Amino acid sequence: MTASPVSSGAVRTALSVNVNKVALVRNTRHLGIPSVTRAAQLCLEAGAQGITIHPRPDERHIRGTDVYELAELMQAWPRAEFNIEGNPTQNLMDFIRQVRPHQATFVPDSEEQFTSDHGWTFPQDAERLRPLIAECKALGVRVSLFMDPVPEQMAAAQAVGADRVELYTEPYAASWGTPQHAEQLRIYAAAAQAALDVGLGINAGHDLNRDNLPAFVAQVPGVAEVSIGHALIADALELGYAETVRGYQRAIDAGMADRA
């Protein structure tokens, strides 16, 4: 599913479900359950507009086999998007070359990193990213750069060839329910506007959930995609995938209804 990154008010925020944590549970036994492809299928049937994975080099959750099995599954869902995240200086590019997903999200994680916790930094990262971005785009794969919400960094992200930025939203999520929430929204809105102003699309992710999602979608302009995994899969353990995805869709719809 694509969205225009320019007319922020017209952008429909797509939900891309990250199934990393289904794989994490699956990997604790040699039984193949819970199935990652079944989880993706059920989420897509319930209305998710995409599936996201982050095949880390240590295969702590998503394994190489998952990448190819999900790519095959996505063939049956031509209106949905496949988003593969990773560090392009590690193992990501081989998957991109072989699978050609709709989107590659470049994340500057080290191999042993506990989870993603920061974005790229310019100008330091520009020259090593530029050829890798160009290769993805030559393969017809959209490139999104995982970024901290720093307005001054957005022009450099565009200049290196990115199509979109994914705003790293843990600081926003951590502010939920605190006096800092309003200020965090202003920070992310300014970063998103700076990205829109240079023609970048806006994605967002990390620690988003049903509670903090509506305000983010309402107050941060032009969010084309949210990729959500940890909290959504946790909710699905209680509610099931279908009801959970519908709940997250309602949260997005509520945010869009409140857009200025």
Ligand SMILES: CC(=O)[C@@H](O)[C@H](O)COP(=O)(O)O
């Ligand atoms: C980039 C990001 O914020 C997440 O998509 C990432 O996939 C989280 O990785 P873990 O699921 O390994 O914590």
Ligand SMILES: NCC(=O)COP(=O)(O)O
């Ligand atoms: N890019 C963010 C993502 O895919 C999932 O992050 P989280 O919801 O697991 O924190």
